[in-house]
Amino acid sequence: MKQFNTRAIMASLLICGFVGMFSETALNIAMTNLMDVFQISAATAQWLTTGFLLTLGILMPMTGLLLQRFTTRQLFISSLASSIVGTIIAALAVNFEMLMVARVLQAIGMGLLIPLMFNTILVVYPPDKRGAAMGFVGLVIMFAPATGPTVAGLLIEYLTWHYIFWLSLPFLVIGLLVGLKYLENVTEVTKPRIDLLSVVLSTLGFGGVVFGFSKAGEGGQGWASSLVVASIGVGLLALVLFSLRQSLMKEPMMNLRVFKYPMYIVGLLLVLSCTMIILSSMIILPMFLQDSMKLSAFDTGLMLLPGSALNGILSPRMGRLFDKYGPKWLVIPGLVIVAAMLWFFASMSTVSSIVLIVALHIGLMVGISMVWMPAQTNGLNQLPPELYPHGTAVMNTLQQVAGAIGTAVAISILSSGMENYLHDSAAPTNPNEIANAMALGSQHVFLFAMIVTLIGLALAVFIRRVVVNHAANHSMH
Template sequence: MVKQYNTKAIMASLLICGFVGMFSETALNIAISNLMVVFDISAATAQWLTTGFLLTLGILMPMTGLLLQWFTTRQLFVGSLASSIVGTLIAALAVNFEMLMVARVLQAAGMGLLIPLMFNTILVVYPPEKRGAAMGFVGLVIMFAPATGPTVAGLMIEYLTWHYIFWLSLPVLIVGLLVGLKYLENVTEVTKPHIDILSVVLSTVGFGGVVFGFSKAGEGSEGWGHPVVVASIAIGLAALALFVLRQVTMREPMMNMRVFKYPMFIVGLLMVLSCMMIILSSMIILPMYLQNGMALSAFAAGLMLLPGSALNGFLSPYMGRLFDKYGPKWLVIPGLAIVAAALWFFSGITPATSIAFIVALHIGLMVGISMVWMPAQTNGLNQLPPELYPHGTAVMNTLQQVAGAIGTAVAISILTQGMERYLGSSSAPTEVVEVANAMTFGSQHVFLFAMIVTLIGLAMALFIRRVIVNHAAPMHSMH
């Protein structure tokens, strides 16, 4: 007898809260230049509002597999929302940078618990043949919230103050909490596995060090050769190597490496990581290019990116249903081909390129991503036996944060080096036109980098097979 859940209400409470969390993550990015003036801080300091957020996620996410087995669904839900609500309130009242920074860490902690909880709950309450559509709704939230963030924030900054970004989020979070308290049931069993302190320390130093090192390199001022960057990436990688060794030898690992025995999980994971790198590298460069290369306002740049991102969000549930019906292959391979084509055209844009063409390319890019992301992720997780669900979601979510930090850092450094190379050979490097040209030159190289990542993804996608769910044998051959 399969237990019946009120899936609609459970999903509603999780999705409302997830939406607000993802929204405030990107909404603040548009406000950064404004905050630099208000708080009188440098770009490198302001960058910490984003880096600190990512760092908290990178440290917390590896532990979620363990937390999902230690606490009930409701306990984790209430904990994550309490952290988000307190963080949002502090942010709305913030009078200085330090207050806002504390608020960001609390918000990130809330999100770091909520996202794995959302994936894990879907795997438990939906049967495999309906998971694609459910995951599609998560895709809608994960893509649509960050897409609306900059546009709404642009409006708020223009007509109100940045505080309203958080005042707007607060009542929605409270509604989400109330809906969850009423309808959310405990869907996982609490097994309270042994907590290995050494694993926690190694994972914190490892993932934290790597995310911090890449974020620091991405700031552009210090670059890759800076001792802090080199040291934190090196220490991070060493700690990760020890962490993996320890997990493999433990009886009750914090993050179970057995998930890597399942070939479709690995293919799905690699697809998701390449999508994350493509999205982040292009989503950071494109608004910068529109504002600095084409001299558009923040609000105009936000509006231009809205159709593609909104469409990506709206298509996610449909892609999920198509995946449930036809499997991943017919979505993932054409999707990556569309992404590669869009990026190829992007690598040729100039300040003279029409706005309509850029909007059309961005729509193509985002539609392609929606065909790849959720189908590949759901297919990968479907191959795992139920006891590995918390570990599979923890591995996917953690590595996504790492891939995000790496994608961002690589994009920013390719951009910076491209601009420096161009301006170095220019006869009038300070003129506005030349700076815009340098920005174009750098951006084109970033899009080429993203296209190479896509083509590698496309080669891997040829191995994707639909997972037929029977949890008897772990090792399926690739054929």
């Protein structure tokens, strides 16, 4: 096996991944501020997030193909060029349109970088070291969104939102320079044919589903809106045609043979349930803290910091435990902890103590760290090397879709809970009643997340450690 400078390769990928994830969540805290500055409605501001997710949803399915058509360095440089240009435009943005273009460029950068990161780990690290390496990716994926709101809260309070991007820029440049020096081409370029019909169907399919669910979550008519129904309908139809097309092709754009591997499926489903749990609770909790408990954005960021930081710090540790003991002893207890925390969250009210909420959030994040990376690594380990790009593409794409669905469902449950409460209330405009309505809606969302967790727990019973025997595979080919 070829020796790589794994430290330097990982460092460059992780720095860039961190900055990308950071600016994604930092902007969420700035939304109210941007609505004032640009004189735009909440629905328009929402596009800064929806557009980002849509770009990822459209680009991710193609990454399996791109990873085989271009060298690692080519993809890395394109990804960073897109991120850096996007970040500069965002830092200089004077209107909504400019910022929107910047977000799409940043999303293209992230959409190329994340699959590249997973694929590089699978190629560069031997199976017995992968858990720990994947844990570092977990650190970045969880830690960046955790620090985003806190740092952004400070920047907005003392400077302007532009500094979110000025702060990110030097790190992207450093990541690019380290990558240019040390990143080697780790994958073989096989130049598969690009099938235009697959590209169109995948764009319509994943794009339509992500767009439909994002729109539904924005409020307004919600699920009843004809645009939502049409785009989810068209999306699902395109996905069915896309899947049929892939199964008939000799060199599919997204190889669905990955679904022949049972542990990959279990791992994938557990990762998707984690995505839905994290996203539904990560959207509702800050809203609850700010609207029901009347805390500032900065205080909210600080309260959520210990849990998210701990999740990030524990990820590599969980990865090492996984390398040693396999997934079962981490995943099942992890899900039990998550379910217990969500059960307590579901009884929160406007008078709950801040200490309790911070403690529950820490418990929730520790539980998630025990499930996410072990399930993901175990699943990917079962795939033969030639399916790595496809396995990561399928997983990353479906995570975007699960994220959009989780967010939309959470917001719908929250709104309907609030409406029902205020409908029966004697003083529906009273701020205290609105805060109570928010608390009730939030409780429903946490119950929904708990049900998702219990389904995950039922699945986790089937998880088995994958013993990687790729030495045999290599001698056969």
